Amino acid sequence: MENLFRRKGLVVEVKDLVKIYRSRAGEVQALRGVSLRFEPGVATCIMGPSGAGKTTLLNIIGGVDVPTGGTVRVGDILVNQLSERERDRFRLENIGYVFQALNLVPTLTALENVLLPMKMLGLPNAKQRALELLKLVGLEDKANRYPDELSGGEQQRVAIAVALANDPPVILADEPTAELDYENARIVVDILTKLARELGKTVIVSTHDPRVATKMDRIVRLEDGRVVGEFSPLDLEKQVGQAVAGGRVEVSLAEVIKMKLASLDRELELLEERYRRGEISLLELVDRVNKVVATKNALKELLSSIGVGA
Numbered sequence: 624m625e626n627l628f629r630r631k632g633l634v635v636e637v638k639d640l641v642k643i644y645r646s647r648a649g650e651v652q653a654l655r656g657v658s659l660r661f662e663p664g665v666a667t668c669i670m671g672p673s674g675a676g677k678t679t680l681l682n683i684i685g686g687v688d689v690p691t692g693g694t695v696r697v698g699d700i701l702v703n704q705l706s707e708r709e710r711d712r713f714r715l716e717n718i719g720y721v722f723q724a725l726n727l728v729p730t731l732t733a734l735e736n737v738l739l740p741m742k743m744l745g746l747p748n749a750k751q752r753a754l755e756l757l758k759l760v761g762l763e764d765k766a767n768r769y770p771d772e773l774s775g776g777e778q779q780r781v782a783i784a785v786a787l788a789n790d791p792p793v794i795l796a797d798e799p800t801a802e803l804d805y806e807n808a809r810i811v812v813d814i815l816t817k818l819a820r821e822l823g824k825t826v827i828v829s830t831h832d833p834r835v836a837t838k839m840d841r842i843v844r845l846e847d848g849r850v851v852g853e854f855s856p857l858d859l860e861k862q863v864g865q866a867v868a869g870g871r872v873e874v875s876l877a878e879v880i881k882m883k884l885a886s887l888d889r890e891l892e893l894l895e896e897r898y899r900r901g902e903i904s905l906l907e908l909v910d911r912v913n914k915v916v917a918t919k920n921a922l923k924e925l926l927s928s929i930g931v932g933a
């Protein structure tokens with residue numbers, strides 16, 4: 624991955640961001656004064672219910688949309704002061720955007736879709752790089768397929784390769800796992816967190832998928848256009864525990880169980896890591912893994928008993 628990406632992340636800072644959509648039906652205040660700072664090397668997740676303003680926030684950071692009030696700074700660029708043309712250029716050079724609605728060009732192959740942003744900047748060796756990006760997302764053998772010849776998960780992975788084409792310092796992903804099965808979601812989350820942790824990019828992901836949230840470094844909770852809290856994934860796990868123990872159900876039972884399952888997966892990874900580092904014996908590893916797996920199976924049964932697949 625190191626050879627493909629050389630540019631480090633940029634600080635992204637939004638201040639007092641307000642967005643009002645006006646239509647004939649009336650006004651909608653999508654953002655009501657949002658101030659946040661995002662650091663390079665950190666994968667942040669914006670969590671919140673549908674309508675909270677997640678897409679609006681990402682669109683404004685990415686220069687797709689303009690705020691009604693407030694400022695957006697990416698590195699030393701004041702995005703809210705750019706003209707529309709300047710914003711297009713800014714986005715092409717600095718932002719990798721994985722949109723909520725898959726935005727591949729249907730008449731271009733996977734390879735051609737990845738080539739497109741590089742052609743627009745006139746980068747050299749574009750084809751070689753595009754093939755390597757497709758390899759990164761595990762699709763080197765499907766480079767010549769058209770989007771409608773790929774599964775939803777594969778299309779999403781092509782969309783990620785497209786977003787990474789110009790080695791952008793800032794990566795935005797809007798609900799990137801919404802339509803994905805477990806395996807595809809895992810691949811997508813893995814790439815996004817690596818881009819931050821290993822390559823120092825600034826990564827901002829919106830989601831209401833706990834499989835994503837528990838893997839990120841930082842979780843910002845957005846509700847009704849306002850930031851209502853910030854947690855580390857560890858806090859989230861504690862909350863889940865309390866919600867289960869105290870019957871205080873803010874989130875649906877299925878959501879809680881899924882969060883717990885995701886945190887158990889993380890626990891399994893940590894156990895393996897600790898074993899590899901020689902901190903626990905093989906016997907202890909097997910014992911603890913068995914217990915976690917038993918808990919996972921019990922939770923999965925519970926999920927299917929309430930009519931939800933894990």
Ligand SMILES: Nc1ncnc2c1ncn2[C@@H]1O[C@H](COP(=O)(O)OP(=O)(O)O)[C@@H](O)[C@H]1O
Pocket residue numbers: 644645646651652653671672673674675676677678679680
């Ligand atoms: N183009 C638009 N015109 C009018 N209202 C919009 C538009 N885009 C979003 N909204 C409204 O703004 C609010 C926030 O939307 P959005 O940012 O899409 O939320 P989320 O991504 O968290 O679901 C919602 O009430 C939504 O209906």
Ligand SMILES: [Mg+2]
Pocket residue numbers: 677678679723797
């Ligand atoms: Mg949205």
